Amino acid sequence: MLAAPKPRLKGAPGEGGIVVVGAGAAGLVAAIFARTMNREVLLIERTTDGGRKILISGGGRCNILPSSLQPERFVTDSPSPLLRGMLRSWPLAAQRAFFEEEVGIPLALEAETGKLFPVSNRARDVRDGLMTLARTRGVEVQTQTTVTGLQATGSPAGSEVSWRIITSRGDFDASSVILATGGLSVPLTGSDGTGLAIARQLGHEIHSTYPALTPLTGSTPLLASLSGISLDMRIRAKWQGRTTESHGGFLFTHFGYSGPSVLDVSHVAVRSHGQRPAAVLRVQWTDRDADTWSRELAATHGLVVSLVARHMPERLAEVLCLEAGLPPDRRGPELRRQERTALVAALTSYELPWKGDEGYKKAEVTGGGVALTDVHPRTLESVRHPGLFMCGEMLDAFGPIGGYNFAWAWATGRAAGLGAAR
Ligand SMILES: Cc1cc2nc3c(=O)[nH]c(=O)nc-3n(C[C@H](O)[C@H](O)[C@H](O)COP(=O)(O)OP(=O)(O)OC[C@H]3O[C@@H](n4cnc5c(N)ncnc54)[C@H](O)[C@@H]3O)c2cc1C
Numbered sequence: 001m002l003a004a005p006k007p008r009l010k011g012a013p014g015e016g017g018i019v020v021v022g023a024g025a026a027g028l029v030a031a032i033f034a035r036t037m038n039r040e041v042l043l044i045e046r047t048t049d050g051g052r053k054i055l056i057s058g059g060g061r062c063n064i065l066p067s068s069l070q071p072e073r074f075v076t077d078s079p080s081p082l083l084r085g086m087l088r089s090w091p092l093a094a095q096r097a098f099f100e101e102e103v104g105i106p107l108a109l110e111a112e113t114g115k116l117f118p119v120s121n122r123a124r125d126v127r128d129g130l131m132t133l134a135r136t137r138g139v140e141v142q143t144q145t146t147v148t149g150l151q152a153t154g155s156p157a158g159s160e161v162s163w164r165i166i167t168s169r170g171d172f173d174a175s176s177v178i179l180a181t182g183g184l185s186v187p188l189t190g191s192d193g194t195g196l197a198i199a200r201q202l203g204h205e206i207h208s209t210y211p212a213l214t215p216l217t218g219s220t221p222l223l224a225s226l227s228g229i230s231l232d233m234r235i236r237a238k239w240q241g242r243t244t245e246s247h248g249g250f251l252f253t254h255f256g257y258s259g260p261s262v263l264d265v266s267h268v269a270v271r272s273h274g275q276r277p278a279a280v281l282r283v284q285w286t287d288r289d290a291d292t293w294s295r296e297l298a299a300t301h302g303l304v305v306s307l308v309a310r311h312m313p314e315r316l317a318e319v320l321c322l323e324a325g326l327p328p329d330r331r332g333p334e335l336r337r338q339e340r341t342a343l344v345a346a347l348t349s350y351e352l353p354w355k356g357d358e359g360y361k362k363a364e365v366t367g368g369g370v371a372l373t374d375v376h377p378r379t380l381e382s383v384r385h386p387g388l389f390m391c392g393e394m395l396d397a398f399g400p401i402g403g404y405n406f407a408w409a410w411a412t413g414r415a416a417g418l419g420a421a422r
Contacts, residue, residue, distance in 0.1 A: 012042060012172040012174075013039075013040035013041065013042050013140075013174050013175075016039055016040065016175050017039060017040040017041070017042065017174045017175060017176075018034045018039050018040070018041045018042070018174060018175065018176045018177070018178065018420045018421070019041075019042050019043075019044060019163070019165050019174040019176070019177050019178070020034060020041060020042070020043045020044070020139075020177075020178040020180060020417075021044050021147045021165075021177065021178065021179050021180060021181055021195065022044075022045060022046075022050075022179070022180040022181040022182060022190075022191075022195065022392075023043050023044075023045035023050025023051060023131070023141065023143070024050065024051060024052075024053055024054070024180060024181075024182050024189075024190070024191065024392065024393075024409070025051070025053065025054055025130075025392065025406055025409035025410065025413065026180040026182075026391045026392025026393070026409040026410070026412055026413035026416075027043060027045075027050075027178070027180030027181075027391075027392070027413065028043070028050070028051060028130040028131065028134055028413070029130065029409070029410050029413030029414050029417065030178045030180050030389075030391055030413040030414070030416045030417035030420075031043040031134050031139045031178075031417065032130070032133055032134050032137055032139065032417065033413070033414045033417030033418050033421065034139075034178065034416075034417040034418075034420050034421045035134075035137045035138055035139055035417075035421070036417070036418060036421045037421040037422065039420075039421055040140075041138070041139045041140065042139075042140045042141075042142060042174070043134060043139050043140065043141045043142070044142050044145050044147055044165075044167065045141065045142070045143045045144075045145065045190070046143075046144070046145065046146040046147075046168075046190050047143065047144070047189075047190040048143050048144055049143060050127075050131065050141075050143060050190075051126075051127035051130065051131065052188075052189035052190055053182070053186065053189045053191075054123055054126050054127040054130075055123050055124060055127055056123070056186070056189070057123055057406070058115075058117060058123060060122075060123050061117050061118070061121045061122070061123060062117065062118060062122075062123035062125075062126045062406075063115045063116070063117055063401075063402065063403040063406070064099060064105075064107060064116055064117060064118060064126055064403060064406055065092060065095055065096060065099075065107070065115075065116045065403040065406060065407055065410075066092070066114060066115060066116065066402045066403040066404055066407060067092075067109050067114045067115070067116055068092070068114065069087070069092055069404065069407060071083065071084045071087050071088075073399055073400050073404065074087070074397050074398065074399045074404065074408070075212070075267060075367060075397070075398055075399070076372060076396050076397040076398075077207045077208075077368065077371075077396055078207065078371050078372035078373055078396045078397070079372065079373065082372040082373065082377050083372060083397050085377045085378075086372070086377060086380070086397075086408075086411060086412055086415065087407065087408065087411055089378065089411055089414070089415050090410065090411040090414050090415070092407065095407065095410050095411065096116065098410075099126075099129075102133060103126075103129040103130060103133050104129060104133075105118050105119075105120075105125055105126060105129050106118070106119045107119065113248075113402065114402065115402055115403050116403060142169075145167050145168055145169045146167060146168040146194070147165060147166065147167050147181075147194070147195075147198070148166050148167065148168065148194070149166035149198060149201075150163055150164070150165060150166065150177060150179075150198055150202065150388070151163070151164040151166065152202070152385050152387075152388075153173065162175055162176075162386070162387045163175070163176070163177045163387060163388070165177065175387060176387045176388070176389065176420040177387065177388050177389070177420075178389040178390070178391065178416045178417065178420050179195045179198065179199060179388070179389070179390045179391075179394060180195075180390075180391050180392045180394070180413060180416070181194060181195025181196070181198075181394055182195065182366075182392060182393045182394060183196065183209060183365065183366025183369060183393040183394055184196070184209055184211075184360045184363075184366045185211065185212075185360050185363040185364060185365055185366045185393070186360070186361070186362075186363070186364075187360065187361075191393070193209075195394050196209065196369060196370070196394055199370050199390060199394065202382075202384065202385055202388070203384050203385075204370050204371070204374045204382065204384060204390075205370070205371040205373070205374050206368070206369065206370060206371070207368040207369060207370075207371055207396045208368045209366050209367060209368035209369060210267065210270050210271055210366070210367045210368055211266075211267075211270055211357060211358075211359050211360045211362075211363035211366065211367070212266065212267040212270065212363055212364070212365050212366065212367040212398050213263040213264070213266060213267070213363055213364035213365050213398070213400075213401060213405075214263065214266050214270065214357045214358050214359060214360075214362050214363035214364070215253060215255075215256060215257060215258035215262065215263070215266070215357065215358045215362055216256045216257050216258075216262055216266055216269055216281075216354045216356070216357050216358075217255040217256035217354065217355055217356045217357060217358060218255075218256055218353060218354045218355025218356055219252070219255070219256045219257065219352075219353060219354070220353055222319055222322070222323070223252060223319065223353070224252070224254060224255070225315075225319075226252040226313075226315055226316055226319060227252050227253055227254045228251075228252065229251075229252045229313050229315060229316060230249060230250060230251040230252070230259060231249075231250055231285070231312055231313060231316070232247070232248060232249060232250070232261075233247065233248075233250045233261060233283055233284060233285050233286070234246070234247040234261070234283070234284040234287075235247070235250070235261050235262065235265055235281060235282070235283050235284075235352070236265075236281070236282045236283075236284075237265040237268035237269060237279050237280070237281050238279060238280045238281075238282070239268050239269075239271070239272045239277075239278070239279035239280070240272075244264075244265050244268050245265070246260070246261045246262075246264035246265050246400070247261055248260045248261040248264075248401075249261060250262055250283075255358070256354060256355075256358075257352065257354070260400075260401040260402075263364065263400075263401055264400045264401055265281065266357060267367050267398075269281065269354055269357060270357050270367075271367075273356060273357070280351060281351070281352040281354060282349045282350060282351055282352065283349075283350040283352050284347075284348045284349065284350075285311075285312050285316070285320070285347055285348075285350065286311045286312055286347065288311065288347070288348070289348060290344050290345075290347075290348045290349075293343075293344045293347050293348065294340065294344055297332060297335060297340055297343070297344070298332075298340075299332070300331075300332035301331065301332050301333060302331060302332060303329065303330070303331055303332075304321060304326060304330045304331065304332060304335060304343070305317055305318055305321045305326070305328060305330070307332070308320065308321060308343075308347070320343070320346045320347060320350070321343065323346055324339060324342040324343040324345075324346045325338075325339060325342055326339050326343060364401070364405065365393055365398040365405050366393055366394075366398070367396075367398055368396055369393070369394050369395050369396040369397075370390050370394055370395050370396060371396055372395060372396055372397065374390075375389075375390055375395070376419075378415065378419070379415065379416070379418070379419025379420075379422070380395075380412060380415050380416040380419050381416075381419050381420075389416040389419050389420050390416065391409070391412035391413045391415065391416035392408070392409045392412055392413060393405070393408075393409065395412060
């Protein structure tokens with residue numbers, strides 16, 4: 001018996017048309033800019049609505065951009081000048097102007113973190129605003145449709161068609177394709193790595209992928225008892241002779257540690273996991289250095305734990321004193337040299353025990369991905385397949401917490417959209 005024909009895909013573009021796969025941050029912006037030259041654009045999305053990562057970003061507030069950008073804080077296994085060039089293709093001020101003037105979302109600076117959020121503090125406004133702008137500019141949107149493969153068909157004489165797009169709702173042709181399918185992080189939002197598999201199958205070099213900006217696990221029962229406590233601190237992750245440093249919020253969880261500072265160095269731990277030696281994480285719990293603590297400890301006459309607790313949550317102070325071998329009633333004048341040395345080390349260079357990480361389920365981004373050398377730096381067109389463009393998280397780059405990853409998605413989405421339109 002013959003299978004029922006698949007329903008025809010609504011809005012499939014004609015000759016010269018552009019298909020954007022994935023209506024996430026990068027794909028939405030790519031589709032908007034792909035309309036620049038009046039080419040037909042179809043945006044295909046597997047979920048019912050798209051932009052789900054935007055919805056859950058920044059705790060539902062969407063940290064849309066940083067107020068300033070340090071490109072050296074991005075991580076890639078590709079040549080970093082390529083990454084910097086792609087980022088600089090759309091300067092922050094121009095990105096901000098796009099959101100405020102074209103999408104219609106005024107932004108506000110959170111002074112203590114340097115992050116930009118929509119004034120409304122609603123991530124939904126960002127997702128809906130981009131989707132509305134795309135539709136207003138003439139982008140056709142097809143949801144609940146999964147792209148499962150791409151075939152380069154070549155450009156038969158007299159035709160601009162060069163790609164067959166294979167989808168869950170039927171196959172059709174287009175002249176250019178922009179892959180904006182994200183990485184592997186938080187698969188519930190729709191990104192499960194299909195796009196990376198398609199890129200690999202088309203012969204692109206994929207740098208090993210790994211969860212990044214993800215919580216770490218493996219604290220001791222004593223540290224797990226601090227679950228829920230948060231503070232600002234400084235953390236250094238040392239592996240293979242390199243040190244990666246971050247400072248800011250830290251949170252004890254039931255299983256380990258989270259908060260921006262931990263997330264920012266988590267990729268070092270993740271990549272070293274199972275290797276010998278694995279990454280060593282060291283924490284300075286306050287902004288006081290070893291000399292300052294030594295002087296204060298020498299000068300105090302009261303309980304040592306009370307002095308320490310003046311600068312951090314009391315329960316953490318108790319745990320650090322306990323781990324340094326101090327009895328709870330130890331007073332300053334009774335402090336032994338060995339105890340002081342151990343306590344100062346615990347306060348300024350505490351080795352944070354860890355065993356693993358919470359993986360892609362919790363990772364805000366995916367490390368690794370399509371090698372940046374496999375796309376032309378200005379247009380993001382594949383160096384292997386003309387007419388194929390790639391952008392966003394599926395490329396081998398990610399930045400720290402703070403709006404860096406959207407800055408990357410917006411900039412590369414725009415470059416790919418303009419590249420395809422030309
Ligand atoms: C909890 C969380 C909070 C975050 N907060 C911030 C923040 O505040 N600031 C910041 O800068 N970054 C933040 N990020 C990171 C940011 O969300 C990502 O870097 C960004 O969304 C990546 O955009 P993208 O378009 O490349 O990929 P995605 O957003 O993952 O979009 C990919 C889209 O493609 C679709 N898709 C995938 N495969 C197919 C297919 N085969 N066919 C059809 N459609 C497909 C998916 O459904 C999805 O809609 C956060 C991430 C998470 C998980």
